[in-house]
């Protein structure tokens with residue numbers, strides 16, 4: 505059996521490499537940067553360290569399964585803590601809702617904010633979220649949906665339809681809940697898949713189930729970047745070779761399919777299988793052989809992007825939750841603006857205060873990260889938007905009680921910065937999840953015309969986000985193992 509080369513040590517590529525090495529295959533993982541993680545990266549400014557991607561983990565069992573595939577126990581290598589509250593939602597009217605663990609505790613929070621009748625409705629909606637999840641997870645998420653036959657599951661499809669999975673997400677929530685604050689608490693997650701609640705299908709209510717019911721987790725040590733570091737260590741221990749600071753420049757083929765990967769060092773790594781786990785439109789612009797073209801990428805529709813400001817604080821914030829969502833007064837118009845390529849008129853902000861991360865700041869100091877959704881670079885001209893949006897954000901943060909952060913040490917990631925980090929269209933969230941870019945309609949997980957060429961990561965199914973890309977790695981590894989070359 506010839507070796508496998510995996511291109512890209514983001515979470516998708518790492519999951520693939522861990523599983524293949526764990527199964528005894530010879531694997532080389534090639535990563536252009538000096539560190540693993542891709543989107544789940546790290547950056548420093550002076551004495552401050554920031555996670556540059558996800559700020560929490562959902563569905564930790566999916567990650568634990570990757571460790572287990574190499575015979576390792578995540579609980580010892582990467583202990584996690586469940587955050588409490590999962591989120592704090594702050595509304596424009598001054599009210600707030602903490603999303604907390606437990607059915608009764610959560611119903612009590614809803615009762616306090618919206619009254620007893622809405623709390624009863626909430627409990628019914630929560631049960632519906634659970635039902636949707638129970639159908640979707642095994643049938644459509646944790647499964648190879650890039651094969652047409654994966655979609656053909658009449659029983660599961662009928663059940664999803666009966667549960668409202670094919671209604672629009674906002675309609676599904678409105679059919680159960682009446683308080684707009686509670687509806688927003690359970691529909692804003694559609695942005696994670698690049699869509700507005702009006703556009704997303706009800707099936708995406710499962711994201712609300714994952715993070716409002718399943719809970720959100722954070723490593724005990726080292727912040728979120730500890731996740732890819734731990735996976736890289738497990739991959740190497742299982743025998744994978746990781747080549748950091750090395751870019752793959754060409755996947756070579758012979759008459760039987762893939763044959764090698766050419767590196768920017770001039771080296772040639774012979775390969776029977778190649779798993780491409782990086783930005784796919786870029787890969788099609790030179791890295792991949794001509795025969796690997798995929799019609800699904802002909803008219804890519806990208807997710808919105810984001811502007812992220814990371815601040816170093818010379819103080820700690822009392823009573824600040826790990827995650828606070830400041831929801832603006834405007835709602836549908838903010839999503840419409842993003843789709844039209846304009847900044848949100850009254851943006852909703854995600855503020856992360858990773859108090860549990862002891863590597864983030866010196867004693868007595870802290871870090872604060874603010875994420876504002878923005879258009880991607882395909883949707884409109886960027887121009888001087890970074891400066892304008894930063895000004896507005898600083899003033900908004902001051903109004904929200906975070907003080908004057910203008911002089912605080914700061915790192916800025918804007919859509920042009922996402923391009924420099926290798927993301928097409930200036931968005932680190934890849935293709936959105938409209939129906940025509942979901943499951944079988946998302947770029948294929950294996951090339952039909954180039955044997956041995958596979959794909960993992962957020963551009964293929966199941967899609968964007970930590971649990972989905974970890975699953976894509978499982979599916980890619982399985983295909984490699986099932987097809988000896």
Ligand SMILES: Cc1cc2nc3c(=O)[nH]c(=O)nc-3n(C[C@H](O)[C@H](O)[C@H](O)COP(=O)(O)OP(=O)(O)OC[C@H]3O[C@@H](n4cnc5c(N)ncnc54)[C@H](O)[C@@H]3O)c2cc1C
Nearest residue numbers: 512514515516536542543557558752782932961962969970
């Ligand atoms: C700000 C932000 C917040 C997020 N928040 C969340 C969240 O809360 N929850 C959640 O689930 N998800 C979140 N995500 C999304 C999640 O992080 C991503 O979907 C996921 O990490 C993508 O992993 P990937 O392996 O597909 O791709 P990437 O992480 O992009 O990895 C691709 C890797 O390939 C490397 N590469 C590219 N080209 C080459 C080449 N030619 N040769 C060698 N190496 C190459 C790149 O350097 C990179 O390391 C967030 C992302 C960002 C940016």
